Amino acid sequence: MSDKASPLRQPAPPADNAALQREVAGLIVAALNLDVAAADIDVQAPLYGDGLGLDSIDILEIALVVSKQYGIQLRADSEENEQIFRSLAYLADYIAAHRTK
Amino acid sequence: MLAYRAGVPLRAGNFLADVMYVAAALPERRHVLNACVDRYRFTVAFAASLVANKVSLLPSTHTPEVIRQLTQFAPDVFCLTDDARCQIDLPRVRFPELAAAANAPPPWPPVEIEKNRLAAYVFTSGSTGTPLPHQKTWGRLVNCVRIEAQRLGLLDGRSHTLVGTVPPQHMYGFESTVLLALQSGSAFSAGRPFYPADISSELAAVPAPRMLVSTPVHLRTLLGSDVVLPELELVLSATAPLSQNLAREVEEHYATRLLEIYGSTETGQIATRRTAQTVEWRLFDGVRLFAQGESAFAEGGHVEQRTSMCDVLQITAADRFLLHGRLSDLVNIAGKRSSLAYLNHQLNAIPGVVDGAFFVREPEEASSSGVTRVAAVVVAPGLSAAELGEALRRRIDPVFMPRPLLFVDCLPRNDTGKLPHDSLRALAAAAMKRT
Numbered sequence: 001m002s003d004k005a006s007p008l009r010q011p012a013p014p015a016d017n018a019a020l021q022r023e024v025a026g027l028i029v030a031a032l033n034l035d036v037a038a039a040d041i042d043v044q045a046p047l048y049g050d051g052l053g054l055d056s057i058d059i060l061e062i063a064l065v066v067s068k069q070y071g072i073q074l075r076a077d078s079e080e081n082e083q084i085f086r087s088l089a090y091l092a093d094y095i096a097a098h099r100t101k
Numbered sequence: 102m103l104a105y106r107a108g109v110p111l112r113a114g115n116f117l118a119d120v121m122y123v124a125a126a127l128p129e130r131r132h133v134l135n136a137c138v139d140r141y142r143f144t145v146a147f148a149a150s151l152v153a154n155k156v157s158l159l160p161s162t163h164t165p166e167v168i169r170q171l172t173q174f175a176p177d178v179f180c181l182t183d184d185a186r187c188q189i190d191l192p193r194v195r196f197p198e199l200a201a202a203a204n205a206p207p208p209w210p211p212v213e214i215e216k217n218r219l220a221a222y223v224f225t226s227g228s229t230g231t232p233l234p235h236q237k238t239w240g241r242l243v244n245c246v247r248i249e250a251q252r253l254g255l256l257d258g259r260s261h262t263l264v265g266t267v268p269p270q271h272m273y274g275f276e277s278t279v280l281l282a283l284q285s286g287s288a289f290s291a292g293r294p295f296y297p298a299d300i301s302s303e304l305a306a307v308p309a310p311r312m313l314v315s316t317p318v319h320l321r322t323l324l325g326s327d328v329v330l331p332e333l334e335l336v337l338s339a340t341a342p343l344s345q346n347l348a349r350e351v352e353e354h355y356a357t358r359l360l361e362i363y364g365s366t367e368t369g370q371i372a373t374r375r376t377a378q379t380v381e382w383r384l385f386d387g388v389r390l391f392a393q394g395e396s397a398f399a400e401g402g403h404v405e406q407r408t409s410m411c412d413v414l415q416i417t418a419a420d421r422f423l424l425h426g427r428l429s430d431l432v433n434i435a436g437k438r439s440s441l442a443y444l445n446h447q448l449n450a451i452p453g454v455v456d457g458a459f460f461v462r463e464p465e466e467a468s469s470s471g472v473t474r475v476a477a478v479v480v481a482p483g484l485s486a487a488e489l490g491e492a493l494r495r496r497i498d499p500v501f502m503p504r505p506l507l508f509v510d511c512l513p514r515n516d517t518g519k520l521p522h523d524s525l526r527a528l529a530a531a532a533m534k535r536t
Contacts (some may be wrong), residue, residue, distance in 0.1 A: 034504075035504070035505040035533070049494070049499075053490065053494075053499075053502055053504075055499040055500050055502070056295070056435075056499075057318055057434075057435050057472055057500065060295070060296070060318060060319070060322045061322070063296050063297070063322065063326075064297075064322050064325045064326060067297070067325075067326050067327070068325070073296065073297065073298035073326065073328060074296045074298065075296060075298050075299055075302075076294070076295045076296055076299050
């Protein structure tokens with residue numbers, strides 16, 4: 001995966017996102033019934049493929065949880081979409097920036 | 102109108118000109134892996150291949166192992182792609198820019214494709230680890246979707262627009278978006294919306310009457326979201342059985358009619374039902390079912406040859422049946438079918454794996470989405486979970502990745518080398534407790 005700069009990229013996750021990251025990790029683990037503890041998910045590892053190994057069915061499931069919990073409807077045609085699932089950190093940043101509840 | 106791309110209409114004349122243009126640009130090889138993501142480009146590529154007397158290969162997944170097996174089946178296969186990032190390890194041909202073709206006059210008279218022309222091979226996972234090819238001739242594909250068009254009520258003189266959440270490469274998407282539109286005077290939308298908000302905007306971008314071609318997974322997510330859909334005349338669902346409750350909710354919530362399709366990769370679709378109203382399936386005209394022992398066989402109509410169905414079917418009338426689930430060895434996740442035997446073969450073929458076995462986790466224990474998942478136990482003392490996961494990902498589709506993959510010291514095989522189901526589940530339960 002290329003390391004190009006993006007608007008979402010931040011040098012270090014802001015301190016107040018750490019709590020959100022843990023919260024989102026908890027939601028993912030609960031929604032998908034994963035066999036990992038929320039605290040064990042590497043916040044920088046990809047959610048697809050080699051990292052947590054999620055597939056597209058899981059991503060739909062997460063999208064539903066995100067819409068219910070934070071009032072965000074994810075869109076595949078938005079520029080950020082490919083970035084959102086690059087890691088838990090990206091997902092939490094996106095939620096922090098777009099949440100309506 | 103034949104298609105819409107981002108709301109822009111594409112006419113049948115444009116399509117025919119595009120088809121002839123692409124047909125002339127194809128290499129001299131006979132077998133095509135049509136990997137085009139855009140549904141319009143896929144359809145142009147498929148038709149161009151047909152015109153150029155080439156055969157499309159439609160495997161259910163494009164993992165490196167499946168691609169390797171495809172080259173053994175058809176050594177001259179090339180990949181036609183519209184994605185610059187495509188990494189399929191075959192000679193790759195980029196789908197040409199169509200701007201030039203747009204001004205060309207459509208060919209006249211139109212090209213006739215004879216009925217017995219071999220149009221495509223679809224593949225099912227064999228029990229030995231080698232995918233089994235199944236022939237699809239043009240005439241039978243056409244017969245099948247013409248019956249479907251009639252069944253769905255698309256031949257009422259109005260032009261419908263089809264929006265699909267399923268890829269055109271999958272047998273269901275191939276029949277019920279691409280071929281169905283071509284053979285019923287309907288149009289399809291070129292995109293493949295994924296999230297509920299995408300589905301809503303894709304539908305809103307095309308004219309009514311609209312039809313959504315989707316799956317239980319997408320429909321469940323759609324209902325769970327607060328997304329509002331434009332007027333929707335018909336919803337089609339396939340790939341996994343839909344519960345009567347979910348079907349009723351869809352019909353009520355979107356003031357629509359939902360029909361479910363039953364079929365298989367080998368036979369294509371063979372039956373429909375209005376799930377909110379009945380549990381009984383009605384066969385397509387000309388198709389017959391008969392029981393033999395535990396198995397049910399389909400034949401007649403558009404079915405190419407007598408085919409054993411991979412489900413437990415109870416025949417209730419000459420043209421009706423009930424579906425009671427899958428035969429034990431088969432796994433169907435989100436419309437991708439495999440067998441435990443195939444998955445086991447792939448697992449055990451990985452260097453370093455001493456023994457290993459997949460098993461099915463029931464939906465209630467696997468995930469809240471109601472999707473079946475598979476898990477596996479493996480004896481591989483020299484491999485890490487990451488190494489094994491990576492090796493497996495090259496061989497099998499992501500939906501079949503074991504969740505979890507449990508490392509054990511040995512498998513509880515009995516004297517004959519078999520793995521009793523109960524022992525396997527007990528071992529898995531114990532291993533899961535340890536983690």
